[in-house]
Amino acid sequence: MSGPVWHPTGGLVRAVVVGAVGLGWAVVGGEPALLVLTAPLLVAAVPAVLRRPRGVPSVHGMVDRASMHEGQSAVLGLHVRPAAPADVEQVTRVVSPVPFERATPADGHQSVLHPDVHRDVHRDGEGREVEVSPRRWGVWTLGEERVALTSAWGGFRWGPVVVPGRQVRVHPAAAYSSRAESPRPRGLVGAHRSDRPGSGTELAGIRSFQSGDRLRRINWRVSARTGTLHVTTTRAEQDAGLLLVVDLYAEHGVSGGVDGAPSSLDLTVRAAAALAEHAVRTGDRVALRPIGGRSRPVPPGAGRRHLRRVLGTLADVRTGSTPYDDVSRLDLRVGAGTTVVVLTPLLVDAVATTAADLVRRGLPTVVVDTLPPDARPDLGDNDAGLVDLAWRMRLLEREHVRLALDAAGCPVVTWRGPGTVDEVFRRLARRRPRAGSAP
Amino acid sequence: MNGTVTAVRAVRGWPASQRWLRLVVLVGPLVALLAAAAAGNGPRPWVVALVLGLSVMWASAPESGVGSLALLVVLFWWTRVPDDALHPAALVAAAVLVTAHVAALLAATAPPRTPVDVGVLRLWVRRGCAVLLVSPVLWVLARVLRDETAPAGLWPAALATALLVVVVLALALGRDEEVG
Numbered sequence: 001m002s003g004p005v006w007h008p009t010g011g012l013v014r015a016v017v018v019g020a021v022g023l024g025w026a027v028v029g030g031e032p033a034l035l036v037l038t039a040p041l042l043v044a045a046v047p048a049v050l051r052r053p054r055g056v057p058s059v060h061g062m063v064d065r066a067s068m069h070e071g072q073s074a075v076l077g078l079h080v081r082p083a084a085p086a087d088v089e090q091v092t093r094v095v096s097p098v099p100f101e102r103a104t105p106a107d108g109h110q111s112v113l114h115p116d117v118h119r120d121v122h123r124d125g126e127g128r129e130v131e132v133s134p135r136r137w138g139v140w141t142l143g144e145e146r147v148a149l150t151s152a153w154g155g156f157r158w159g160p161v162v163v164p165g166r167q168v169r170v171h172p173a174a175a176y177s178s179r180a181e182s183p184r185p186r187g188l189v190g191a192h193r194s195d196r197p198g199s200g201t202e203l204a205g206i207r208s209f210q211s212g213d214r215l216r217r218i219n220w221r222v223s224a225r226t227g228t229l230h231v232t233t234t235r236a237e238q239d240a241g242l243l244l245v246v247d248l249y250a251e252h253g254v255s256g257g258v259d260g261a262p263s264s265l266d267l268t269v270r271a272a273a274a275l276a277e278h279a280v281r282t283g284d285r286v287a288l289r290p291i292g293g294r295s296r297p298v299p300p301g302a303g304r305r306h307l308r309r310v311l312g313t314l315a316d317v318r319t320g321s322t323p324y325d326d327v328s329r330l331d332l333r334v335g336a337g338t339t340v341v342v343l344t345p346l347l348v349d350a351v352a353t354t355a356a357d358l359v360r361r362g363l364p365t366v367v368v369d370t371l372p373p374d375a376r377p378d379l380g381d382n383d384a385g386l387v388d389l390a391w392r393m394r395l396l397e398r399e400h401v402r403l404a405l406d407a408a409g410c411p412v413v414t415w416r417g418p419g420t421v422d423e424v425f426r427r428l429a430r431r432r433p434r435a436g437s438a439p
Numbered sequence: 440m441n442g443t444v445t446a447v448r449a450v451r452g453w454p455a456s457q458r459w460l461r462l463v464v465l466v467g468p469l470v471a472l473l474a475a476a477a478a479g480n481g482p483r484p485w486v487v488a489l490v491l492g493l494s495v496m497w498a499s500a501p502e503s504g505v506g507s508l509a510l511l512v513v514l515f516w517w518t519r520v521p522d523d524a525l526h527p528a529a530l531v532a533a534a535v536l537v538t539a540h541v542a543a544l545l546a547a548t549a550p551p552r553t554p555v556d557v558g559v560l561r562l563w564v565r566r567g568c569a570v571l572l573v574s575p576v577l578w579v580l581a582r583v584l585r586d587e588t589a590p591a592g593l594w595p596a597a598l599a600t601a602l603l604v605v606v607v608l609a610l611a612l613g614r615d616e617e618v619g
Contacts, residue, residue, distance in 0.1 A: 010502035011544035018510045018540075023602075031518050032581035033478075033529045037471075038514065039577055040537045040570040046606055090559060092549045106454065111549035112556045153566070154544045 006053050006156040015045035048155025055083020061163035063132075063143040067312070069171045071258040073104075073133040076143045078163070080114060088114045088158075090150040093130060095143070096165070100136035100257045108132065108145065135257030137172035137269055137315050141165045171311040172266075172273040173258055204233040241300055241337055242279040242286050244272045244310075247344035247351050248293020251319050253375035264345040267370035269314050271343050271415045276314075280307040287338075288313055291351065293320040300338075339364045341421065345371035346412070347394065352401045359410040366424050367405055367412040371398075449551075456555035460546040465498040467539025468509045471532040472516055478526035480519050486512065501543035510536060525582050533574040541567045573604075 022038025025031055062077040076095065082088040095108025110130055132142050144165035149158040206219055209229035217231040246268050253263040262270070276286045280302060288298040288310050295317040298310050340358050344351045346369055358365040377391050402412045411424045450458065472482050472490050482490075493509035517532065541563050545555060 009544070010504065010506070010547055011540070013504065014507045014510070014540065014543070017507045018514070021511060022514055025514070025518065029518065032577070032585070033517055033520065033525055034514055036525070036529050036574050036578045036581065037517060037533045037536060039573045040533060041540055043570040043573050044537075044540070044566065090548055092553065094550055094553070106554050107552065109550060109553035110556075111553050111559065113558045113562065116556070116558055148548075150548050154548065157548075 003056065004159050004161055005056075006151065006158050009150070009154055009157050012045060012048050012153075012155045015041040015048070019045055044153065045155075048151070048153035051086060051152040052156055053082070053084065053087035053151045053158070055087060057082040057088060057149055057158060059147050059149075059159075059161060059163055061143055061145060061147075061165070063166040063168060065168060066166075067169040067171060067308075068134070070134055070137045070173050073131040074142060074168065076130045076132060076145065078130075078145075078147065080147075080149065082114075082149070087151060088149045089152045090114065090154075092148040092150070092160070093145050094147075094160070095130060095132060095145045096162075098132075098134075098140055098142065098144075100134055100138070100255075101140065101142065102133045102135055104131050104133075114149075134168070134170040135259060136255060136266070137170050137273075139167060139169050139316050142168045169312050169315045171315050172270045206230050206232055240279075240284045240339060242275065242284055243289060243300075243338050243340045244275060244286065245289045245291060245340060245342040245344075245351075245354070246272050246295075246314075246317065247342070247348065247370075248290050248295060248317055248319050249348045249351070250292075250345075252345050252347065252377075253372040261374065262372055264370050264372060264375060265317075265319060267372060267415050268343045268345070269317060271368055271370060271420070272341075273311055273314050274417075275341055275421070276310045277307060280304065280310075286310055290317055291354070292348065294318040339366070339425070341365075342367045343370050343415075345369065345375075346398050346401055347371065349401065352405055355405060355410050356408050359405075359408055365410050366421055367410055368420065369402070369412055369414045453551045454554040456560075457546060457551050457553070460542045460555060461498040461501070461551075463542035464501055464506075464539050464546065465494045467535045467542070468494045468497075468513050470535045471513045471539075474528040474532040474535070475513075475516050475520055477528035477531075478517075478520045480516065480521065482516055486516055497543060502547035506540070506543050510540075525578060525585060530574055530578055534571060537567055537571050537574075 019038050019042030022034045023042060026033075026035040026038075058079075058081045060079045060081075062079070063074050064077065065072075065074045068074060076093075078091070078093060080088055080091055090111060091114050092111040093108070094110075095103040097103075097108075108130060130145075134140050134142065142165050143163075145163050146160040147163050148160040150156070151158075206222055207230065209218065209223075209231050213231045217233070219230045219232045222230040248265070248268075251263050251265040253261065253266075255261075255263040255266050272288065276288070279286045283302060285300040285302045286298075286306065287300040290297065290313075295313060298306075298313050301309070340355075340363055342351065342355045342358075342365065344355075344367065346352060346367070352367070355365055355367050377387055379387050405412050413420055413424055468490050469487070472487065475482060490509055490512050493505055493512065497503065497506040497509050513532070513536070517529070520526070545559065545563055548559075
């Protein structure tokens with residue numbers, strides 16, 4: 001196997017050729033002016049030749065993160081180990097472009113003296129580190145770069161060689177805060193006010209003392225006034241479940257990354273991540289059920305580790321074309337006390353049917369509309385006018401589906417970031433469960 | 440036409456430091472050639488055109504061998520200067536040739552979209568100035584000796600001495616240039 005070797009640079013060849021020709025011509029032709037003109041080049045060539053590197057250096061790259069959120073930055077480390085310390089004078093790095101990635105400085109182009117590669121900050125205070133920042137969620141190979149080394153006096157060059165990158169899971173941005181309570185908490189302990197009495201802090205009422213009541217619950221003021229013992233009752237505080245159903249049938253609109261316009265898939269994934277993070281923070285259980293694409297469901301769970309699993313799964317989702325009939329046979333396995341949030345651009349009727357079915361079973365269900373307002377179909381080779389007409393008809397049908405869902409008791413809200421589902425959750429919490437609803 | 444537009448767009452995408460380096464590469468050989476006019480041998484238009492063409496190619500591909508050709512054409516023209524060409528303009532020509540050479544060397548170490556690092560630039564400015572010191576020394580020496588009758592074996596001895604000086608200087612500069 002033969003790897004890259006040190007080869008003379010164009011600069012060295014030029015200095016030697018011009019210097020030698022000038023020197024020879026000056027001597028042979030008696031032209032001292034040529035000596036004056038070319039001697040500096042020859043002087044520059046000699047140390048380059050004398051300090052020719054012999055050994056093969058080793059170059060290793062590294063990325064300081066295995067997972068991150070979109071918009072965050074990772075430092076690309078580079079370790080250059082020359083065979084002899086003086087072999088390498090200058091290191092040139094060019095980060096391979098990756099979709100939705102921003103590399104700094106200068107789009108990941110850097111050429112610095114060897115000791116400066118390992119410095120965080122230059123002696124002048126100028127930033128030194130090469131950083132990459134993925135601008136969109138997903139699983140990306142970050143940190144692949146081409147590296148070339150130059151020896152002392154620019155005499156010899158090694159490479160460029162490709163330094164492989166590292167696969168990094170980029171989680172969707174999930175900034176979300178909500179104070180809305182869960183519609184039907186039904187767990188053991190948690191932060192949500194339940195509709196049944198328990199040992200929480202929320203006042204439920206005052207009633208007569210019964211056998212088994214704790215003495216510390218006695219309301220002495222009311223008892224003294226009425227002459228009989230009364231106790232203060234409170235509501236239980238319970239955790240709740242959240243099932244996120246994400247529609248992966250297709251992506252509508254063009255993604256501009258975390259700084260640009262979102263596609264429907266961007267909105268779906270980011271909204272799901274935000275809701276999952278919020279639910280985990282309040283101690284609720286979260287489950288993820290992708291439909292229509294290539295992704296695995298995540299069973300209910302709570303805690304930071306479970307959240308990482310949900311975010312990791314969301315980062316890896318891909319759109320796909322599962323037959324719509326599969327959705328009708330879909331078993332979402334939704335338990336009591338679970339709120340279902342369906343994140344969809346509402347362009348596949350089967351998804352709306354599923355949501356309506358959940359409502360019929362008495363489960364609190366919210367549909368979050370993730371179709372960006374500026375989404376347009378891909379024209380391809382088709383007639384633009386025809387495609388536009390078809391798209392407008394499709395949007396009309398979609399509006400009809402929205403109204404039908406709303407009429408069936410399934411609120412549809414357009415995702416607009418933090419607070420999107422607050423009002424809907426409050427309304428659902430005020431509703432009483434239907435008789436004969438799902439267990 | 441499209442090629443020119445594409446090239447202009449590409450150059451606009453380069454950082455200013457890279458554009459300056461390539462401008463120096465482009466202008467250096469031309470200035471060295473025109474300096475011969477001050478020494479008494481103005482270049483013919485076709486020579487200027489030739490050097491200009493070679494310089495443009497050199498500036499666009501600083502690692503290529505075109506640079507050597509451009510410099511050799513300039514040297515050739517300097518051999519046609521009357522007398523021994525030891526005019527002060529030779530020092531100007533030497534300076535711009537070294538500057539163009541160093542600029543090309545710097546430009547060739549990285550793709551055009553890479554900004555030139557300040558540390559690297561400083562190092563090469565120091566080196567350029569150091570190696571350029573050889574020219575005035577040789578120029579003074581040549582002017583002192585030009586009226587003397589050359590004894591037999593003077594030029595071979597001068598060549599050997601020059602090589603020795605070059606090696607000694609190079610070694611001295613090499614030790615001095617432990618970067619970092």
